[in-house]
Amino acid sequence: MTGRTGRPHWRHHPATDWFITLVCAQLLLLIFHYMAFGSSANLRLYDYLVMKTGYTARPDIVVVSIDDPTIEDHGGWPLQRRHYADLLQRMSTPANRPKAIGLDLLFIDSTDDDMQLAQALHDLPVVLPLTPIESSPLPALSAPSPNASMPDNSMVIPPSLARAVQTYGHILLAYDQDGISRSIAPNVPHSPHMALAMMQRSQDPDAVSKVEALSQSKTRQRFRMVDPEVGFTTISLKDALNPHLSADFFKDKWVLIGVTSPSLGDHHATAYTAITGASTPGVYIIASVLNEALNGQWISVLPDTPSMLLGLIWVMLTSLALFWSNPSRVFVVTPIALLMLCGIDLLLLSQFNTWANIMPSCIVIGFMGGFWSWRRLMTTVNILHLQLEKTQANAPLKIAKSPILPDATALFLNPFVDTTHRVVEELNTAIELQKNDLALLNSILQQIPEPVAIFDAGHKHLTSNQAMNGLARKLQLNVHSSAHYDFDQLVNALQISKSRALHSGQEETTVSLSQYNLPNLYFIFRTSEIQSNDVYKLKLVTLSDITASQRHQIQREQTLQFLSHDMRTPVAAILALKKRLLLLPTNNMPQVQACADQITQNAQRLMDMMDGFIVHSQAEQMPLHLTGCLVSDLLDDAIEQAQPLADQHHIQLQLMETPALLRIMVDTHLIVRALLNLLHNAIRHGMPGSCVIIRTSPHAGQVQPMARIEILNPIGAMLPDNDVKGFGLGLKFVKTTIQRHDGKFHLQIPYQEVDDHMAWIALDIPLYND
Incomplete structure (x- = not known):
């Protein structure tokens, strides 16, 4: 189906x-x-x-170690065989006779002490290690013969010692793929393992029976290594030869004699190597095999x-x-x-x-x-x-209901009812009832031109329209994350107190976004609560744009200011000069000429103010006439117009341009007038004989690359604060012009990075790419 x-x-x-x-x-x-x-x-x-699981050593296993102190006290390695003979002679007494002795030592060359050692070996249950000849490999696997002497072609041993020893055992280890020894082969051709040979040689009925169970085994047997921190009963050869040692120390013990000195190299990797960081001497591995064989707890895989x-x-x-x-x-x-x-x-x-x-x-x-x-x-x-x-496809949502099982099968099959299927079944029912209404409401919300946002009772963001999201980006709020922004973040960004914001539904709250270097935008902030079913309380936030009306109000106030104060000053000066001119004698032409020049200067100032009023109105109006141009061309025009004032104040204008061509899209008339206003401020606040530095550079903005224009000038002991209005049209005109071009205005007085008596102004305007 x-x-x-x-x-x-x-x-x-x-x-x-x-x-x-x-x-x-x-x-x-x-x-x-x-x-x-x-x-x-x-x-x-x-x-x-x-x-x-833990595994401890048997108390009846004793290891006689040939360690570094023993080697130093007995003349170095190899030790003379008479030392071994002396030890074996002490064990030959009935009161000190062990069950079996394993010599984990290779006797290859003949020495003068062989006869003495052979006499000591003769009456003791001693097992020597099997030593194969390199040129004569062992034959194929066959039935072992533990008690038989090794053939002459299988090992090299002095004849006197070979006649004294009846039993041999191999000491071969089996290594796994990681290089660690965990098992042994119980039997190789002609010989069992040394530990098994010791048990066979001891004539202990219990030990012999355990060996016979493995006599025909050809598979590897895993054994447990004894924890090195516990270890076997160990005595050095030096102490074992001490006459003060107890006369029955080795009585009925399993004795292993071998090398433990690290310098002799008889060490192998075991399971404890990774923990202790050291390999294990071979004699202890044989002791662990003997320990496992006596306990009869071989691990079967x-x-x-x-x-x-x-x-x-x-x-x-x-x-x-x-x-x-x-x-x-x-x-x-x-x-x-x-x-x-x-x-x-x-x-x-x-x-x-x-x-x-x-x-x-x-x-x-x-x-x-x-x-x-x-x-x-x-x-x-x-x-x-x-x-x-x-x-x-506008088809109704339908999903098959979970079947009701008969009583006979319900006990077994009810747990198999798919949980996911049942959850989807319920979700589809609820979604179908609400999705159309939610889609309609969301569509209406997105089409509202005014910024609108909805928050829950915990002031967490639920939804907002495109206008609010665009405004939030301008406010540098996190719009792209899954959590968006909350009510408190929005209120803080708008610089409204939370208590006032929560009660703004009762009275209008006007906010301005000029602090974000945006064009002067003005909104009326309102909040209202939406309650549904006495459970859900939502907060609706709306921002009504009043930017156009607010700009008209600003223009009206500035017009009144120009008419009532700024423009009255030069007119009053002209009238006063006219009265003075009428009082001057006609024959005093220099004074008449000076008074006429002052009248001309004040008249020109009045014309400049009238022209500035027009320019200021253009900066506040909505449309801008944008033209692509180079920053260097704009600076040349501004410097050319400011040069006469600089010459009058004996101040030098120095332009430091970047080699890169900085192209911007601006209203050239407004930008040149803003630059001229800043240069006039720098000249009038500057010290006579100083230098005003103008420099340009590319600047990395947060959103897009910018062209930066910096003006630095010394300002003497009188330091105007950062809110100084300046000369000409004032800094407010400059800020408005730069913000209308999506730029940023920076002012720092004093400029401490260079000098405490230095003023610094920077304009950042977005670069334009064709």
Whole structure:
């Protein structure tokens, strides 16, 4: 059965997803076992669990160590064989006779002490290590013969010693792929392992019976290494030769004599090497093998088939647990299943001395949890996608109800009812009832030209229209994140007290955005509460744009200021000069000429003010006449007009331009007048004989690259504050002009980065690219 989109209906059923997941997991488990995947991790887990179970040494095993102090006191290495003979002679007394002695030493060359050593070996249960000849490899595996002497072509040993010793044992170790020794071969051709040979030589019935059980074994046997922090009973050869040693110290003990000095190199990597940071002497490895053999607790490794069967069963049980549980608990069920599987392996190891390779199963279970989550997620996505397609086609949302199962099958199958399917069923019902109304309301909200935002009872942002989002970007609020901005952030950005903002519905609150270097924008801030069903309280924020009317009001106030004060000053000066001119004698032409010049100057000033009034009105009006031009051309025009005033005040104008061409799109008349206003301010506030520096440079803005124009001039001891109106049209005209061009105005008096008596003004105007 397929739907309108061609997707098979069976994807909606969790039982199918469970079956697909189980089959994939079982196949992956078989492949991992066949490829021996995770072998290194399996060995690491084995070492960890073996060490966690703890294993201590038997008290009847004694190691006689040949350590560095012994070698120093007895003339260096190799030691004279008479020292070994002296030790063995002390053990030959009935009161000090051990059960068996293992000499983990190679006697290859003949010495003068061989006869003495042979006499000491004759009556003791001594086992010597098997020493194969390099040119004569051991023959193929055959039935061992523990009590037989080694053939002449299998080892090199002085004849006197060979006649005195009856038993030999091999000391070969088996290494795993990570270079660590965890097992031994019980038998090689003609010889068992030295530990087993010692048990055979001891004539102890219990030990002999344990050896006979392994006499025909050709497989490797894993043994537990004794914890080095506990260790075996150890005595150095130097102390063992001390006459004050107890006469029955070695009575009925298993004695191993071997080298423990690190300088002699008989050290091997074991499970404890990674912890202690040091390898283990070979004599202690033989002691651990002997310890394991006497306890009869060899570790058996399950073959691949039983391990794989255990893994298949556990994977199936885990898949059922995933199926029965809520999909959100997948990553809780999976670790629990892994821990339980490790617990089973630990139980087998500690109670039954059996190890199963569970690492492939652990990897598959981890994969299965993620795969099951992905399958259920894909099912949910497919269901929602089908419903979305139906919604776009104006079809009613319909989803099959969960079947009501009969009583006979309800107990087993009710847990299999898909939780995701039931959740989607309820969500679709609710969404269908509300989506049309919400879509209509949101469409109306987006079409409102005024900025509007809605916040919840906790003042968190719910929604807003495009006008509000655009204003929020100008206010440098975070609009792109999932959390947006809250009510408090908006109020702080508008510089309104929170208490006043919460009660702004009762009275109008006017806000200005001039502090953000924006064109002078003015809004009326209002808030109102929306309550629904006595549960939801929403806060509606609206901003009514009154920029146009506010600019007209500003122009009116400035016109009155020009007419009432600024323009009256030069007119009054002209009238006063006229009266003075009438009183001057006619024959005093220099004074008449000076008075006429002052009249002309004041008249020109009056004309400049009238022209400035027109320019100031142009800066406040809405449209701008933008033209692409170079910053250098604008500065040349401004400097040319300001040069006469600079010459009059004996101030030099120095232009420092960047090599880069800075092209901007501006109203050239307004920008030149703003630059001229700043130059007039710098000249009039500057010190006679000083230099006004004008420099240009590219500047990296927050949104786009800028062209920066800087003006620096010394201002003497009288430091005007940052709110000084300046000369000409004033700094307010400059700020308005720059903000209308999306630029930024910077003023710092004094400019401490250079000099405390230096003023610094910077204009940032966006660069224009053709």
